[in-house]
Amino acid sequence: MKKSKTVILVDSGCDVPQSLIQKYDMKVLRLRVSYENEHYMDSVALAHDVYKRFPEEIPHTSTPVMQDYYDIIEEIKEEGYENVIGVFISSKLSSTYNTARLIFEEHPELQSFILDSKNISIGSGLLAIWAAEQVSKQIPFEEICAKLSGKVSDSKVFFYMDTLEYLRKGGRIGGVASVAGSLLKIKPIISCNEEGSYYTVEKIRGAKAGKEKLLHHVEAFCGGRPALLALMNGGAQEEAAAIKPILKKIIKQGKIVAEDQITATLAINTGPGLVGIGILVDP
Template identity: 55%
Template sequence: MKTAILIDSGCDVSEELVQRYHMKVMRLHVIYPEGDYVDDMNITAETVYQRFPREIPITSTPSPQEVQSMAEEIKSEGYTHVLAFCISSGLSGTYNTVCCILEQEKDLTTFVLDTRNISFGAGVLAVWAAMELEKGKTFDELTEILPEKVKDSKVFYYMDTLTYLRKGGRIGLVTSVVGSMLNIKPIISCDDDGVYYTVAKIRGARHGQSRLLEEARAFAGSGPCLTALLNGQGQEAANALRPRLISGIPSGHLIMEKSIVPSMAVHTGPGLVGIGILRL
């Protein structure tokens, strides 16, 4: 038995971790009028930011053909089982597409997890599963554990603006307008249903990092956990937060630091800092 870890690019797993755990990545798409770009392949988040606010693209899931091709590649490399991880079905159709294709596979035993999370809130579950496979956990054991493990994963994002979430249909117009008028800076996460909700609202940017760390620390608790630090055109803020994250969650193990993928940047806009947590 040989198990492949399959993720979508919205899981925001770094290339280093993808290579370390031999993960397979299905790419979301970023679509502008002139063409279709493949997430983090022939487009960068910086390009998306540079074209804001004049141009706001749309995003789409990997196509059924792309998922099928990935399944063929996995089989050709001798894998017999697949653990697939997708960003929340409440925010993307990727989970449904992957389920539809993989359930037709006769030569692979597959399990697709709706992480009910976004970005590394989803991706860290795949990393954890890969770690557990290395320790000797079986495919069947992980398929039993993973649905319950979802509740131990969360990503918190401090965002400079609500504009792009509104334009992408992720929040209501009134919330966005009120936030802009009052200079409210939100901290966003995913709820139990895998849709965005506002964790906190901060007046102005000055207290944003402190509140972001406070929310992450409260979720992490006192036990061991994996952590990640992400940003969207917010590298300076992320750098400043790094030592505070390490000292503020002393039982945490910082396994990843990166900029978010273009498909995430489309919906969140510039000036984002995020903390991912997986309780162990």
């Protein structure tokens, strides 16, 4: 089969599992994780180490440096690609989209389409997976790009979180809210709004009720439509596995295309005990 002229580029915050990166020959711009005297590239493997070092050590996250963008452009050209579809996490949460857009404008020899997914984690990743599947079907570049913009509102991710503490430390919520939430055993469900910013979907008392509400919101968003689904976790593999048969039962036209641990950069801001469900309706 002739190699496609189009490559899919994502940042690591899109949480596309490595198995799908390899399947579709995607390129990945990796965010960075820094401790006081240690610096790492974002990955699932690193996330496991991050959890082990909690709560005594909480590292900082940063975006790829400029050279990372230039290096991956050279790699794309050397491999013979002519078209690039870039899918990036929300511009409200990271500068990767805007940086990529500006840098690719400097390279007219590559036909590029850079998408602000207005989402995070696998909510962004499912858009990249959908685009990669279109490429594999030899759908023309221009047609994929035209449809992809319209798919942004079809994608959503809901995260059940076991603690508010790491959102507070990451500056996402105030200290008072975090303390009060901990005392009341509040379990938040968060997502991204239409502008691409974090918002609290619901706050629930107790883990069991929180996971039930998580599934409720997923079912409501799907609305009986066909959907690609992703089941992610943050140090909560057993909890995600327990939810899987229920998810398959309530989303009758759903297809689970990704299951994985979230990468380190998201783990740092959410802490252990996270279960996330990504949805792309009408795929």
